[in-house]
Amino acid sequence: MPLVIVSCVFIIIGILVLLKERRSFFGGMIFAFGGLFLTLTLLMMGLFKIGEISTNISTFVIIIVYALFPLIFLGICAFFIFNTHTMQTREGRSVTAKLSALLGINLLITVPAFFYLLSVGAGKVPTWLFSILIFALLSDLLFSFLFACYLFYSWMYQMIPIKKKVDYIITLGSGIRSEEVPPLLKSRLDKAIEYYHKNPNAKIVVSGGQGSDEPVSEAFAMKKYLLSQDIPETHILVEDQSTTTFENMVFSKKVIFQDWKSKDSAPIILFSTNNYHVLRGALYARKAHLKAEGIGAPTALYFLPTALIREYIALLTQYKWFTLSMILACLAFVILSLLPI
Template identity: 40%
Template structure:
């Protein structure tokens, strides 16, 4: 009975929060909790079938072990690809660093077990490290799952206005990442042919024209009428993309549902930002090259951790201090 109550309670809390405001960081955590508790509840329903429970546990264990062993190497490989294709910038090393960090946790944990007789305190430190790793892994998985769910909410939505967020030019050319956003914007426009499309992006120091101008030309070539395109050519950040575009729509007297288009890895953080800015708009994602997604999502994940730094810092302090506290109490 207890698993059922906990699962239904978590499901109810998530659904209520989701219906009230889907653009909340906490929704991701409640969604993950609801999935885990519902899974445990369904597992408890097989209590009379020992063979089935054994099979399920073996499958889960095998998947977990394989994933744990393959994941760090996959991240290191992805980091190498990012380094070669996207340039030698710190942001392109995130997947590489994440893979190496996971390997370091494995090595440290094994070392702590091997040398426990020589230095018993290593086990305590290893427990703290494992708890912190588990917390980061849980939050990351929660955000990943909820981001996928949220990005599918508005796939068929109609809108009065569509905002395409800029992401940088190559001189005066639209690069593939930005082209995917514009192509998604064209798809949205074809579903809402009465909508206006706002292209948002200023001119960088290494760009020959504003992003907005290049994006407008791209849309015209894709068949969007020039009369349906509005240029916002001052923004240099996502914050400004959203604020300046909404202000432009208000100046033009355009009301109704607004969709902002970005890449799929960037959808949820953009939605959270829009909520913080008190902007009434939804966010939809465009496809991204598969090799780019792991590093890009890790960057979004780190940005969200920093954005909610007080909550995450409190969790890190509590989890990190728990094993030492238990060890000290055991010696008293």
């Protein structure tokens, strides 16, 4: 019951923060943490409660806990590991392509090692070594669980429908190799076109500069594609100086407010990117003081795990205070648990 109360407290805090600003990383992660932890707690409580009813049901519960759950866990790990093979086959060998395999192997090692260490106890391992190992494994498991929380928050953010009349649709650029847009960037543009047809008076802002290895700016290639899809040139605004997502938001904001004629009201703005990138894009929009909500274009299933892991790492790097606070929380927990009662 205490775990249920703690989970509910996290959920309430998260809701209060998100009601004020739904693009809050802290609020979203707190809400997701509470929601997932409450779900797991209630699931385990329910299974053990059912197990007390009769011997037959108790046996069934034991099978679920000690057989089905491990199989699901192994299946998830296998999926991440196999996904790297698919990524390397379709996208080529790179460090990024190995991220999903690293996660799968990490889970395969960390979870059994953590429970084995707990079963052995501090008595059979030197206290200093036990403390270091528990701290390292606990931190690893916490950040793995927070990855699941991030996935839930990212999904939840995109599930809220956008029904307002839209004035501007920013399309975030991605790498190009020629004047033709690649499939990833095309999907972002197609999503922007989808919302443009719902709001024919809106303008599409193509946002992306020219990298050292790109023949033209991303904005140039994006505008060329939009024109080929019968989008009027007068409804296309070009921002071709940005090199990062944050700059996409800052420079697009400048372009929009230079074009916006009404001084009595603020424009309704969307930004289009791929579904795995929507949440981080929204957080950057908030950082740029741009009131804009994100819409996500579909991404190939094989590409999603690696892309989501990369986004998660980027967020942990961006929100260093959050990462550090989680590490300190694990350290405090280990220290307190080893203190004599």
